[in-house]
Amino acid sequence: MPAHPSPLALYIHWPFCKSKCPYCDFNSHVRERVDQERWRKALISELEYMAARKQDARLASIFFGGGTPSLMPPATAQALIDRAQTLWPVADDLEITLEANPTSVETGTFADFKQAGVNRVSLGVQSLDETQLKFLGREHSSREALHAIEQARTQFARYSFDLIYARPQQTLKEWEAELTQALRHAGDHLSLYQLTIEENTAFAHAYAKGGFTMPDEAQAEALYRLTEDIMAAQGLPSYEVSNYARPGQESRHNLAYWQGMDYIGVGPGAHGRLTQSGKRIATSTLKSPERWLENVEKNGHAVELWEAVDVQQEIAERLMMGLRLTDGIDYARFKATSGHELRDYLDAQKCAFYISKGLLADNKLALQATLTGRLVLNSLLAGLLR
Ligand SMILES: C[S@@+](CC[C@H](N)C(=O)[O-])C[C@H]1O[C@@H](n2cnc3c(N)ncnc32)[C@H](O)[C@@H]1O
Ligand code: SF4
Structure with missing residues (x-):
């Protein structure tokens, strides 16, 4: 350990x-x-x-x-x-x-x-x-x-x-x-x-x-x-x-969840995200309560997904979750939890554009969605990654 x-x-x-x-x-x-x-x-x-x-x-x-x-x-x-x-x-x-x-x-x-x-x-x-x-x-x-x-x-x-x-x-x-x-x-x-x-x-x-x-x-x-x-x-x-x-x-x-830490999900339809050997693993269990119960009684679990997430998807997920936070995404924490440098994945031109429009803010330590940015978060996210 x-x-x-x-x-x-x-x-x-x-x-x-x-x-x-x-x-x-x-x-x-x-x-x-x-x-x-x-x-x-x-x-x-x-x-x-x-x-x-x-x-x-x-x-x-x-x-x-x-x-x-x-x-x-x-x-x-x-x-x-x-x-x-x-x-x-x-x-x-x-x-x-x-x-x-x-x-x-x-x-x-x-x-x-x-x-x-x-x-x-x-x-x-x-x-x-x-x-x-x-x-x-x-x-x-x-x-x-x-x-x-x-x-x-x-x-x-x-x-x-x-x-x-x-x-x-x-x-x-x-x-x-x-x-x-x-x-x-x-x-x-x-x-x-x-x-x-x-x-x-x-x-x-x-x-x-x-x-x-x-x-x-x-x-x-x-x-x-x-x-x-x-x-x-x-x-x-x-x-x-x-x-x-x-x-x-x-x-x-x-x-x-929002800071991209590891979490385990137990019970019907629960999701999890775990780090294993440096990889981000997505987990989920059977959603129907009855099928979940039957499967657990038979196999000890009702996990239907236990799979490494590809890097692009992982970064997109972390971005989506992190920008929900008022404090945004702390670049150093992002690196520590994911092993990746967020800036390597961002479309710098798009970021600069959103910053000029008052939708994003970057104080060098963290990338944040402003209040106005949070109101249109989904459309912001769509264009942010390279
Ligand atoms: C899992 S539910 C809450 C737990 C508990 N069963 C209850 O209803 O008090 C979590 C919360 O999501 C919110 N929620 C659920 N569906 C929603 C919807 N369609 N629009 C807005 N809020 C919703 C509700 O405020 C709810 O309390
Ligand atoms: S259906 Fe259940 S979980 Fe959903 S809001 Fe009502 S009491 Fe809460």
Whole structure:
């Protein structure tokens, strides 16, 4: 083992929800019955399989995502946390996050999750407006959401919650009022997502039939700029396109993705990126919960992809992830994590052009997308590489 093994982030996917929200295209499913013992054993088994193949690392974070992992028995989280800590050496400040929905069933088990080792909770509040919660198909009321936030605040050292804005007909004034109310209950981190219409969701069908209209580009941009201003004024500036935190309170797990660190993905449809013998390896597992479970029980894992990524694709991925960060891509860190010099791959003329247009900034240490650049990130990325 090297003297300073590199940090490793561990993602564990729980694919079940109580109901399917109309906007959501995550790998989340409603099932009447989940055989908890089979699921616990299978998740542990796939975790062990991955660990056997990725040893030269120090565990820095665990993230239970979903789906709704707060519906998992706390004993399952406990078993996974305990096992993970025997499989790798562990960082002193191991961050363990649980995504949770704000219903009473779930807040009732917060103490048990805390006992299991969870030290950070991320709540899917989505809105504090009753009518909007109904539109978003949520199972909880705004009162329940506020109660869940209060529970998270009292039980966990760190908590965050998600809101979805840029909803149909939403005015700047309405969003400002909702965000201001939310900030009265916020800790040191918030995730603020603009509503997107994802293919094959109930919203995609309703939208295609003219069931509702979405804010146009100018309105979405105005809402984004307003959000940036309010959050910066409150001391929680954006550190990523949709994530806001007091400095030092960023989600270390999510930073690992954006900074191009190694991460392992366990559970149905989980993705991973690992360094092995200097190569970037992409991993993914079977997406269907039932097929995943059957395969793990048969083979010890349900990995369907374990493959070296070619260098061009690796650089493109790292660029896409890194430019989401407000601080951008630190050239030295890029070299240390990838072994490549980012400048060797950039189209210098295009970069200079985007810098002259105020979309990119380069202070010699880091390449950053400006706020205006982040608004058009996908088109920026398309032309940046040679
Ligand atoms: C895996 S989900 C959250 C976990 C949890 N099941 C919940 O709903 O509270 C992560 C977050 O992505 C956001 N999200 C999902 N689909 C979205 C969409 N189509 N547009 C905007 N935000 C979305 C929501 O804020 C959601 O809380
Ligand atoms: S938003 Fe959360 S609760 Fe709703 S379907 Fe997606 S993962 Fe499940």
